[in-house]
Amino acid sequence: MKIAVVNWRDPWHPQAGGAETFAWELARRFARAGHTVCFVTARAPGQSRHESVEGVRFVRMGGVFTVYPLVLGWLLLRRGRFDAVLDCQNGIPFFTPWVLRRRTRVLCVVHHVHDRQFGVHMPGWLAAVGRFLEGPVSRWSYRRHESVAVSPSTVLAMRERLGWTGPVHIVPNGVPEPTVPGEPDAPGGDAKGGVPRLVCLGRLVAHKRVHLLLDAVAELRKRWPGLVVDVIGRGPEEAALRERLPEGVTLHGYLPEEDKARLVARAWLHVSASQGEGWGLSVLEAAALGVPTVAFDVDGLRDAVRHGETGWLLPEGTDLAKGIGAALDELDHTYTVKCREWAGRFSWDRSADRLIALMHGRDPGPAPGLDPAPDSGHGGEVR
Known part of the structure; x- marks a missing residue:
């Protein structure tokens, strides 16, 4: 097939995150399987307009907002070229059905519903526009198409907060192969040096609420004076976080994959204070290295963390320092084992196969590794 993957950014964009990892890991597997793949995305300063990587052709144009009309114009001129389009929603989708032929199979990929986050990142009027585009406009535009x-x-969230009525299929994130061996014989934290180490992995943006972890450090260090926190990632909140770093916290910024994995593997716990995710790719990355996660019981993270098995889910509003302290007290080697078992259920190869089946019009069946998705009764198949 000839496939277009349309995503807000590519994985080398300075603000790339989990959505970019998802789009890229699948695109490269489509190409490896013999399909012709074009990754259409925004262009960051210094990036080339065209290049090919691992058989995937990249076409870059526009910035944060201008990428949307420019991509629609680009597709309109090539509306008969593609058999299938992955239209990735990052707050709002690209509305590709407006410019493509009806016979082109469009799959709208939704990582998470942004309605509550628009107000965190945008002024009120622009947040209202975002919610209108994400809700009624998207619902109408993709009414004849399946979604992922x-x-x-x-x-x-799509059913209840966006009123989505069409078929929705689950295609979970995969897990990269761990590049650093874990500690299979570690009986809890003792084998990791005797000093608790926490790690926070992800983009430094407002809704990730990394500041809540920084606020918890002083209280935690009263009981564990040598406690260390490693924050890995970059983003617009980085400068503000650096100005308030407490003792024991290191903000590493971007790290190459092997360095990142090595640092995560040393941690006793991974901590996410996010107000909501589509899934929480960092949770599985940590789990693959045997590191459990402490997170709030919010969208996405309640799917990625199995409470009492691969980590701990805290009710929103819980004191994060107390939650982390309780997890450190309970931590033992069984969490390491269960984390690796849980992460082993997920594979980018299997996720790519599910999407290829959908592009061919076939039912991919239930998503492996996950419990069935709830359906609020608005109609449409949920698999």
Whole structure:
């Protein structure tokens, strides 16, 4: 097939995150399987307009907002060229059905519903526009097309908060192969040096609420004076976070994959204070290295973390320092084992196969590794 993957950014964009990882990992597997793949995206300063990587052709144009009309114009001129289009929603989708032929199979990929986050990142009037585009306009534009969500939480949010009525299939994130060996014989934290180490992995943006972890450090260090926190990632909140770093916290910024994996593997716990995710790719990355996660019980993270098995889910509003402290007290080697078992259920190869089946019009069946997605009764198949 000839496939277009349309995503807001590519994985080398300075603000790339989990959505970019999802789009790229699948695109490269499509190409490896013999399909012709074009990755259409925005262009960051210094990036080339055209290049090919691992058999995937990249076409870059426009910035944060201008990428949307420019991509629609680009597709309109090539409306008969593609057999299938992955239209990835990052707040709002690209509305590709407006310019493509009806016979082109369009799959709208939704990582998570952004309605509550628009107000965190945008002024009021622009947030209202974002919610209108994400809700009524998207619902109408994709009414004849199937959609893809990355987790049961996202399916439920699409049904209840966006009023989505069409078929929604779950295609979960995969897990990269761990590049650093874990500690298979570690009986809890003792084998990791005797000093608790926490790690926070992800983009430094407002809704990730990394500041809540920084606020918890002083209280935690009263009991564990040598406690260390490693924050890995970059983003617009980086400068503000650096100005308030407490003792024991290191903000690493971007790290190459092997360095990142090595640092995560040393941690006793991975901590996410996010107010909501589509899934929480960092949770599985940590789990693959045997590191459990402490997170709030919010969309996406309640799917990626199995409470009492691969980590701990805290009710929203819980004191994060107390939650982390309780997890450190309970931590033992069984969490390491269960984390690796849980992460082993997910594979980018299997996710790519599910999407290829959908592009061919076939039912991919239930998503492996996940419980069935809830359906609020608005109609449409949920698999």
